[in-house]
Amino acid sequence: MSYIIAFILGSIWGSFANVCIYRLPIDENIAKGRSYCTSCKKQIKWFDNIPLLSYLFLKGTCRFCTKKINIQYFIVELISALSFVIVVYLFGVSLTTLLFFILSICFIIIFFIDLKHFIIPNELTYPLMLIGFLKSFDPNLNKLLFPNFFNSLIGGIFGYLIIWLIIFVYKKLRNREGMGLGDAKLLAVIGFWFGWISIPFVIFFSSTVALIWVIPDLIKNKKELTSQIPFGPFLILGTLIYLLIIDYIKIYLG
Numbered sequence: 303m304s305y306i307i308a309f310i311l312g313s314i315w316g317s318f319a320n321v322c323i324y325r326l327p328i329d330e331n332i333a334k335g336r337s338y339c340t341s342c343k344k345q346i347k348w349f350d351n352i353p354l355l356s357y358l359f360l361k362g363t364c365r366f367c368t369k370k371i372n373i374q375y376f377i378v379e380l381i382s383a384l385s386f387v388i389v390v391y392l393f394g395v396s397l398t399t400l401l402f403f404i405l406s407i408c409f410i411i412i413f414f415i416d417l418k419h420f421i422i423p424n425e426l427t428y429p430l431m432l433i434g435f436l437k438s439f440d441p442n443l444n445k446l447l448f449p450n451f452f453n454s455l456i457g458g459i460f461g462y463l464i465i466w467l468i469i470f471v472y473k474k475l476r477n478r479e480g481m482g483l484g485d486a487k488l489l490a491v492i493g494f495w496f497g498w499i500s501i502p503f504v505i506f507f508s509s510t511v512a513l514i515w516v517i518p519d520l521i522k523n524k525k526e527l528t529s530q531i532p533f534g535p536f537l538i539l540g541t542l543i544y545l546l547i548i549d550y551i552k553i554y555l556g
């Protein structure tokens with residue numbers, strides 16, 4: 303039963319994530335009125351705004367202009383719903399679950415915005431840093447996952463500085479920007495949430511995935527090494543890998 307509730311809750315928040323993904327980069331007020339079709343601008347009726355189901359019923363088209371609705375809306379709602387189910391499966395009904403609900407929705411929003419627009423909104427990273435730091439004062443939280451407040455603070459600073467340094471060096475050597483400060487802030491979020499120990503692992507995993515991602519294009523000569531790719535989505539995937547194997551890492555490190 304709790305899984306069904308988590309799934310429904312996740313899909314509703316996924317629907318909200320879709321609004322943020324669309325509106326945040328164009329500076330449109332999140333709270334501004336009802337959702338509308340991005341093609342014909344007609345307001346979407348409440349019964350056409352049911353997460354996941356409406357997309358299926360309308361076969362991915364708008365009721366008015368019958369224009370195709372981007373499948374991304376459906377994917378975002380599905381990923382959100384599934385991640386809520388996984389979080390509840392892992393942590394039951396707890397503060398940790400609430401924290402991971404917040405983190406997954408924000409990470410999903412960041413993932414899709416950065417993928418398309420190459421920006422990571424401060425509206426998301428700043429609150430996440432604050433939550434990550436504040437939660438480290440709760441001594442009852444899972445100690446394997448979450449650091450104490452000192453470790454959290456060091457992690458945040460370490461995460462920010464390491465990408466800031468990469469940007470700085472890269473600028474000096476090549477006179478161009480390889481990464482943005484948005485990436486630095488995102489890694490600071492990860493440091494605040496999971497402590498300084500997570501930073502080298504997340505960087506390693508993200509770079510590996512990013513490399514695997516660009517290799518086919520490099521071989522086919524479709525891209526040059528210098529062409530821009532957003533790093534935020536890879537940082538998020540790297541964090542996911544880190545969290546999946548955190549047990550082994552912590553056991554190994556004692």
Ligand SMILES: [Zn+2]
Binds near residue numbers: 341343364365367369
């Ligand atoms: Zn329409």
